Amino acid sequence: MARLEPLREPPRALEGLKVVELPCLDTMPFLAASMAAKSFADFGAEVVKVEPPRTGSMERVLGPFRDEMPDPETGGLHLYLNTNKLGVTIDLENRRGRELALDLLAPADIVFNPNRPELNEKLGIDWRTLTARFPKLIVVSITFFGAESPYRNLRGGDLVATHMSGVGYETPWHQVTDPSNQPPLKPGGRQSDYLTGYTAAAAAMCALFSRLTNGAGQHVDVGQWFSMISMIRPNLGFYSHETPDSPSFQRLSTRRKMAAQWVYPCKDGWVSFSAGTDRFWRGAKKAMGNPEWMDSELFDTSLGRAAHIDAIEAGAIDWLSTRTRAEVFEKAQAEHVPCFPVYSPAEAAGTEQYKARKFFIDLEHPAAREVRMPGAPCKFTRTPWRIVRGAPMLGEHNQKILGERIGRSDAALAELAAAGII
Known part of the structure; x- marks a missing residue:
């Protein structure tokens, strides 16, 4: 043998x-x-x-x-x-x-x-x-x-x-x-x-x-x-090529929020949620159950949404406040909308994604x-x-x-x- x-x-x-x-x-x-x-x-x-x-x-x-x-x-x-x-x-x-x-x-x-x-x-x-x-x-x-x-x-x-x-x-x-x-x-x-x-x-x-x-x-x-x-390479371009009155230069100079924020409060913590493009906007509407306020003609274009971001964020937070991170993540992901829960280190270590990838080792x-x-x-x-x-x-x-x-x-x-x- x-x-x-x-x-x-x-x-x-x-x-x-x-x-x-x-x-x-x-x-x-x-x-x-x-x-x-x-x-x-x-x-x-x-x-x-x-x-x-x-x-x-x-x-x-x-x-x-x-x-x-x-x-x-x-x-x-x-x-x-x-x-x-x-x-x-x-x-x-x-x-x-x-x-x-x-x-x-x-x-x-x-x-x-x-x-x-x-x-x-x-x-x-x-x-x-x-x-x-x-x-x-x-x-x-x-x-x-x-x-x-x-x-x-x-x-x-x-x-x-x-x-x-x-x-x-x-x-x-x-x-x-x-x-x-x-x-x-x-x-x-x-x-x-x-x-x-x-x-x-x-x-x-x-x-x-x-x-x-x-x-x-x-x-x-x-x-x-x-x-x-x-880590902030775009900023070098802004400072060297943008005019001082351009939106990008102004945002860097003032630190003020000038567009949609990246994370939002929800029922049990925070989530990152983005609906900036036309595709993501349509997906977000489905994920949120097609609320009437999102049908306003003010939000038909990306420029219109940017001009009325405060109203959009107020509506989004109103919806998020009644849902957990997991619920928001699942609904948004199902419609291909960029979204992720904000986890503590301990929570991150136990997520299904990291378990599936066998990222943490013993x-x-x-x-x-x-x-x-x-x-x-x-x-x-x-x-x-x-x-x-x-x-x-x-x-x-x-x-x-x-x-x-x-x-x-x-x-x-x-x-x-x-x-x-x-």
């Missing part, structure tokens, strides 16, 4: 790439490099995450924690941002530690460095030094304002990038009716950190493709401020036990996204990487550990 070979998992998209993630040494958390490196690790690249000894990376202390008991091994951000990574501890502010880090970079394809230029230059890990020493290495600087910006050594962060980019200025979108009492807001969490991380990952992939043609590494300069500006972790977290951002059929290991314990792979790979002896590692260098 023929012997059946065990089924092998298909390869992942980025297998064979070697990535190093350096720690952010600023006292203010900056998670962009962790997000960028995760993007590579979860698609198969080998990512070695360098953390400061004893304390570890910033995300370890930010939580949320199971049962609200702080533990650097079980924080939710750490568990999510560091899946599939190998973890080592190195004190980059120590000369011998930097020698270890440079040995780690020698075979690497990409390094993500989230530190400000003045600190990198002081430590000798700035992009000019690294690209000169490792000509094939792709050095990705992830800073607040750009490694070569006039603001290069200023501290920024999520709040600063959000508002300097204009994202905060127009948050909430199409909702502001009283600007003096509805100031600009910042989106929840550290969204600009994660967006900057994805921007850095995408830029690093472009540099990898470039290296396929010329064999050379390069410096990739990613700024948090500029990454956030990329992962066993030696310290945190079972953890549920977001899964694949996109799905590949032949080279799938896959979690093969949970987030590393602090210094878990020092022996494997610093010892076996770099060649430090057990005695040398013990001495480095005793000195607080690893």
Whole structure:
């Protein structure tokens, strides 16, 4: 009888790439490099995450924690941002530690460095030094304002990038009716950190493709401020090409609601509901039961509806106030009208849509036990996204990487550990 070979998992998209993630040494958390490196690790690249000894990376202390008991091994951000990574501890502010880090970079394809230029230059890990020493290495600087910006050594962060980019200025979108009492807001969490991380990952992939043609590494300069500006690209066109009295320019300048708002109150919360085009208007009429007020000739054209949006919104809210989010969603979707319920994170995690797509995954972790977290951002059929290991314990792979790979002896590692260098 023929012997059946065990089924092998298909390869992942980025297998064979070697990535190093350096720690952010600023006292203010900056998670962009962790997000960028995760993007590579979860698609198969080998990512070695360098953390400061004893304390570890910033995300370890930010939580949320199971049962609200702080533990650097079980924080939710750490568990999510560091899946599939190998973890080592190195004190980059120590000369011998930097020698270890440079040995780690020698075979690497990409390094993500989230530190400000003045600190990198002081430590000798700035992009000019690294690209000169490792000509094939792709050095990705992830800073607040750009490694070569006039603001290069200023501290920024999520709040600063959000508002300097204009994202905060127009948050909430199409909702502001009283600007003096509805100031600009910042989106929840550290969204600009994660967006900057994805921007850095995408830029690093472009540099990898470039290296396929010329064999050379390069410096990739990613700024948090500029990454956030990329979220509102139309605004750059408005400011540079529209006249100051144009509707688009006026809306950006005043923050005032000048068209249909994006979300509306309903019986048990809020829904996003749009009926701007002729097709959506006809669908909305059916979904709402063909009320008489919608037959008014004032609403026959898109221009007419725009001119009388207050009346339309009053009628829509009157109908929405008697229905739940689920009812509105089902009725609108049945008529192909753009609509979605506004959910809390806990509610979103339990929706049928995410269940059907198997978006959330359950992962066993030696310290945190079972953890549920977001899964694949996109799905590949032949080279799938896959979690093969949970987030590393602090210094878990020092022996494997610093010892076996770099060649430090057990005695040398013990001495480095005793000195607080690893």
